[in-house]
Amino acid sequence: MNSYRKELWFNIPSRRGFVNITPEVKLAVRESGIHEGLCLVNAMHITASVFINDDESGLHHDYEEWLEGLAPHEPLDKYWHNRTGEDNADAHLKRQVLGREVVVAVSQGRLDFGPWEQIFYGEFDGRRRKRVLVKIIGE
Amino acid sequence: MNSYRKELWFNIPSRRGFVNITPEVKLAVRESGIHEGLCLVNAMHITASVFINDDESGLHHDYEEWLEGLAPHEPLDKYWHNRTGEDNADAHLKRQVLGREVVVAVSQGRLDFGPWEQIFYGEFDGRRRKRVLVKIIGE
Amino acid sequence: MNSYRKELWFNIPSRRGFVNITPEVKLAVRESGIHEGLCLVNAMHITASVFINDDESGLHHDYEEWLEGLAPHEPLDKYWHNRTGEDNADAHLKRQVLGREVVVAVSQGRLDFGPWEQIFYGEFDGRRRKRVLVKIIGE
Numbered sequence: 374m375n376s377y378r379k380e381l382w383f384n385i386p387s388r389r390g391f392v393n394i395t396p397e398v399k400l401a402v403r404e405s406g407i408h409e410g411l412c413l414v415n416a417m418h419i420t421a422s423v424f425i426n427d428d429e430s431g432l433h434h435d436y437e438e439w440l441e442g443l444a445p446h447e448p449l450d451k452y453w454h455n456r457t458g459e460d461n462a463d464a465h466l467k468r469q470v471l472g473r474e475v476v477v478a479v480s481q482g483r484l485d486f487g488p489w490e491q492i493f494y495g496e497f498d499g500r501r502r503k504r505v506l507v508k509i510i511g512e
Numbered sequence: 513m514n515s516y517r518k519e520l521w522f523n524i525p526s527r528r529g530f531v532n533i534t535p536e537v538k539l540a541v542r543e544s545g546i547h548e549g550l551c552l553v554n555a556m557h558i559t560a561s562v563f564i565n566d567d568e569s570g571l572h573h574d575y576e577e578w579l580e581g582l583a584p585h586e587p588l589d590k591y592w593h594n595r596t597g598e599d600n601a602d603a604h605l606k607r608q609v610l611g612r613e614v615v616v617a618v619s620q621g622r623l624d625f626g627p628w629e630q631i632f633y634g635e636f637d638g639r640r641r642k643r644v645l646v647k648i649i650g651e
Numbered sequence: 652m653n654s655y656r657k658e659l660w661f662n663i664p665s666r667r668g669f670v671n672i673t674p675e676v677k678l679a680v681r682e683s684g685i686h687e688g689l690c691l692v693n694a695m696h697i698t699a700s701v702f703i704n705d706d707e708s709g710l711h712h713d714y715e716e717w718l719e720g721l722a723p724h725e726p727l728d729k730y731w732h733n734r735t736g737e738d739n740a741d742a743h744l745k746r747q748v749l750g751r752e753v754v755v756a757v758s759q760g761r762l763d764f765g766p767w768e769q770i771f772y773g774e775f776d777g778r779r780r781k782r783v784l785v786k787i788i789g790e
Contacts, residue, residue, distance in 0.1 A: 374513045374652045374687075374688075374789065374790045376687040376688065376758075376789065376790075378756065378758055378763070409513075409515040409649070410513075410515065410649055411550065411552060411647065411649055411689065413689060413754050413756055415754075415755075415756075416765070417764070417765025417766075417768065418765050418766075418767070419703065419704045419705050419765070419767050419768060424608065424612075425558065425612050426558045426604055426607075426608070427558050427593075427604060429593060429596065430592075431591070431592030431593040431594075431595055431596060431601075432591075432592070432593040432601065432604055434592045434593075435591045435592055435593050435601050435604070435605065436604075436605070436608075439583060439605055443582070443721070444717060452709070452710075452713045453708075453709030453710070453712045453713055454705075454707060454709040454710040454712075454713050455709075456709055457707065457709060462709075462710065462713050465704055465705060465710055465713070465714075466713065466714070466717055468704075469702065469704070469714075469748060469749055469750070470608060470609065470748065471608055472608070472611065472612075472750065473702075473703055473753065474753065474754060475612065475613065476552050476554075476613060476615050476754050477554075478517065478552055478554075478645060478647035480515075480517055480647070485517070485645060485647065486556070487555070487556025487557050487558070487643060487645075488556075488557075489557070489558050490556065490558060504765060506756060506763060506765075508689065508756035508758070508763065510649075510687070510688055510689055510788075510789060511513065511515065511649060512513050512515075513652045548652075548654040548788070549652075549654065549788055550689065550691060550786065550788055563747065563751075564697065564751055565697045565743055565746075565747070566697050566732075566743060568732060568735065569731075570730070570731030570732040570733075570734055570735060570740075571730075571731070571732040571740065571743055573731045573732075574730045574731055574732050574740050574743070574744065575743075575744070575747075578722060578744055582721070609747060609748065610747055611747070611750065611751075614751065614752065615691050615693075615752060615754055616693075617656065617691055617693075617784055617786035619654075619656055619786070624656070624784060624786065625695070626694075626695025626696050626697070626782060626784075627695075627696075628696070628697050629695065629697060649788075650652065650654065650788060651652050651654075
């Protein structure tokens with residue numbers, strides 16, 4: 374069994390944003406030399422998500438609106454977490470809806486994807502450097 | 513390390529529906545010959561889910577009502593994604609709540625499940641052929 | 652390839668609660684002797700979650716309030732599932748928001764975590780003995 378590890382770094386200039394990281398994950402799979410296995414991609418920060426969906430800007434707008442409805446950023450004092458001096462309680466909630474991680478099959482040396490699957494980094498508390506971990510195991 | 517790959521195909525006759533796919537996944541584990549490992553089961557389409565919960569029709573009704581409340585199908589023009597000509601923006605949202613995938617342990621040649629765990633395919637934009645991927649790695 | 656399996660048992664005295672299980676999972680990784688691989692941690696019951704977020708009591712209060720807003724426990728007869736004699740339909744919904752499982756990379760013999768990642772057991776229908784499965788594969 375072989376394994377490969379890589380970190381991807383981000384610095385989203387706004388509080389929230391989505392970035393298509395599929396090319397970086399594909400590159401990691403190639404670098405790993407692994408042909409059959411599993412590829413874990415996870416946010417290493419607890420106010421960010423990694424998820425798989427469509428690379429369509431209208432949909433990303435819908436996600437943003439929808440998550441803001443489910444877990445509004447304001448009023449800040451609605452959240453006990455913000456009493457610690459933070460203003461990102463909503464980011465901890467939003468990240469749970471989209472999820473921390475994805476696990477993708479690697480088959481014949483490639484990400485084993487359906488027709489429209491793309492991997493995204495979802496930032497909910499940006500304006501600082503944050504990381505995603507790619508870990509691939511297999512043969 | 514060994515690996516095994518199988519696709520399961522569905523054509524749900526309505527827009528939404530839940531299908532218990534536990535027997536098909538159990539069969540894939542037997543076919544794989546793998547005794548100790550991990551089994552990934554994921555929707556290959558971005559308007560469908562794979563999740564684990566109870567095989568109880570009342571609960572499935574509750575999921576349907578609940579998801580429709582969290583991400584209503586209508587009005588269609590509420591979602592920017594539907595301006596592309598689609599009418600399935602809500603399906604992209606609903607799928608994120610129930611999730612894209614499950615990872616299940618394989619122990620002693622079997623799915624390592626608690627007493628009530630069952631694997632479901634959750635369709636949110638049906639009436640066409642769609643796929644689930646089963647990928648098992650281990651020994 | 653090696654594998655390791657361990658069950659963690661809980662008996663939360665109230666209906667709902669969060670428990671930091673990171674020390675137990677770290678111990679399992681050490682016991683496994685695995686240096687590079689993947690660690691699956693999943694609830695074996697369908698009214699409980701395993702998720703990764705911050706060990707901050709204010710945030711846990713926010714999760715509790717937020718989930719109760721998204722999927723209220725009462726009125727009980729709002730849920731068809733409760734017609735079976737259960738009173739835990741909301742627990743089946745809440746568990747889907749926080750998720751069934753996490754998959755964590757194991758690198759150099761340790762959980763490969765970002766700075767604030769901690770693993771939690773989330774109970775939504777407690778007052779009885781329930782289990783979490785830890786399954787580690789790798790080398």
